[in-house]
Amino acid sequence: MSVVEQVLGRLDDTRAWQEPLYRDLHAHPELSLHEERTRALVAERLCALGCDVVEIGGGVVGVLANGPGPVVLHRADMDGLPVTEETGLPYASTDTAVDESGATVGLMHACGHDFHVASLLGAVELLAFEPGVWSGTFIALFQPAEENAAGAQAMLDAGLTSLIPRPDVAFGQHVLGHEAGVVGTQSGPVLSAGDSVRITVFGKGSHGSMPHLGVDPVVLAAAIVLRLQTVVAREVDPTDFAVLTVGSSTAGTKSNVIPDRATLLVNLRAYDVDVRARVIAAVERIVHGECAAAGSPQPPTFEYYDQFPLTDNEADVTATVTEAFRRHFGPDRLVPLGRIPASEDFSRVPDAFGTPYTYWGVGGFPAGQGVPNHSPFFAPLIQPTLDTGTEAIVVAALAYLGKDNQ
Helix, strand or coil: CCCHHHCCCCHHHHHHHHHHHHHHHHHHHCCCCCCCHHHHHHHHHHCCCCCCEEECCCCEEEEEEEEECEEEEEECCCCCEECCCCCCCCCCCCCEEEEECCCCCEEEECCCCHHHHHHHHHHHHHHHCCHHHHHHHEEEEECCCCCCCCHHHHHHCCCCHHHHCCCCEEEEEEEEEECCEEEEEEEEEECCCCEEEEEEEECCCCEEHHHHHCCCCCHHHHHHHHHHHHHHHHHCCCCCEEEEEEEEEEEECCEEEECCEEEEEEEEECCCCCHHHHHHHHHHHHHHHHHHCCCCCCCEEEEEEEEEEEEECHHHHHHHHHHHHHHHCCHHHHEEEEEEEECCCHHHHHHHCCCEEEEEEEEECCCCCCCCCCCCCCCCCCCCHHHHHHHHHHHHHHHHEEEHHC
């Protein structure tokens, strides 16, 4: 019996509590940086499994030490989204919360973070119950606030790097709309860098019947929106990747009042930091230019927020994990993940330690029936998704910690 088979031999026992825990987490999502209930559940189970537990920066870390050897970190995110669930599941969330604007919003685990938490807790138990076949340290890091790119940095700002051992390798995974039971890997850039920008441009208010006495920021904003569409089409090399989306344009309150300002919300994505820098520079140049052309009475303002780093999988680590997956899952269940234009803040943690990492995907839906993340209908199959996610963490960890690999 291989080390992996021995550790996974208790999966039936783990599944007995893991599935009910998953349903409970799904029914009770929490907004970013408000994951108190989830954190408490995680900390309680980590303590029961014999981990040294550290609660820090809104997250919780379990350190499972088992003699000399490599240090492996796996991260799971915990936060839900302000989405009203429409899955019809018997364990669907009906919870609500008050968001930062003061509005009451529905809550949903519409991005699979409940699977991530349950899978990692299951992997910790499986490793804790078979200490004889592996050696080293396994770190289970449960992170808040991935959705707004604040959680990893919050844990780092609170002193994470000085409170846990430096990992030799780090992992992350995500449930996606692929077929349930498959895992996907990708070397190099896998998730894009992402930036949101709040751009405010200024006009001069006037009566709607007297536009010559004002400077119309609505027309100015419209000109900017159209011109921004040329950035990717005409300023980015066609062999490079970039996305620029204007997701919101707001100005004014009444049809016959020319307002004094307009606000654009812009989202940027790129797989290359130089491309990202060029796109940002182009956006700012265009906005300044259009404001000058319109006679704007003051310069525009730019507020950058929800900024996500590039997720760039290290080649050797990815090759090691991919081969371990191939041996365990077989070639039919291992698929190329490809590049995904969504963004993550996972890489901030290994980058802070100077640790190589890889981040893979796990399918969660019937073949041909995948639902995109963040949809109110996002309802991955509990099985085989939960087993696959748990097994993937164990298999990747044992590729470094297993005594037959040391």
